[in-house]
């Protein structure tokens with residue numbers, strides 16, 4: 701099982717959580733880490749290269765900080781450009797069929813905010829539905845996400861622990 705982790709963070713130098721997670725995952729065998737903003741600072745995504753990377757892996761992980769209840773913009777651009785008709789979907793677009801998709805997300809808001817009655821009103825499962833729908837349309841199995849809430853309040857020690865939790869989450873066979 702080969703895993704590709706696509707990291708989408710526009711400002712990794714100032715990141716605490718996603719940078720720690722990315723560095724930790726880079727130490728794992730059979731996991732390739734792909735830093736999207738480092739490759740495409742001007743959003744000029746190399747579609748063929750990205751499609752080739754997807755073909756070479758069985759499990760695709762999208763790792764990002766939650767921005768306006770979704771992903772940072774470059775990951776949306778990546779979806780728009782890379783997951784094309786006739787390749788990822790449509791009657792002959794079968795290239796992703798049978799692969800797995802998982803989200804790894806950090807949020808500023810606390811866990812209690814992400815529920816009915818909380819200040820964000822909606823749960824993570826509701827807010828990430830577009831990703832689940834994308835997995836569905838492209839024939840990918842949508843795996844349980846790894847989400848860490850309230851990350852601004854985490855100590856360095858907690859962040860390191862969360863990286864180990866993440867590794868354990870990835871090693872679970874769903």
Ligand SMILES: Cc1cc2nc3c(=O)[nH]c(=O)nc-3n(C[C@H](O)[C@H](O)[C@H](O)COP(=O)(O)O)c2cc1C
Pocket residue numbers: 709714715716717718719764765766767768769770806807808809810851852
């Ligand atoms: C443009 C922007 C939008 C954000 N939108 C949300 C949001 O919708 N929900 C939320 O809980 N946090 C939001 N945040 C907070 C980030 O999710 C948080 O800072 C990030 O997960 C921290 O991870 P890092 O240490 O890797 O940078 C936002 C931050 C920025 C800069």
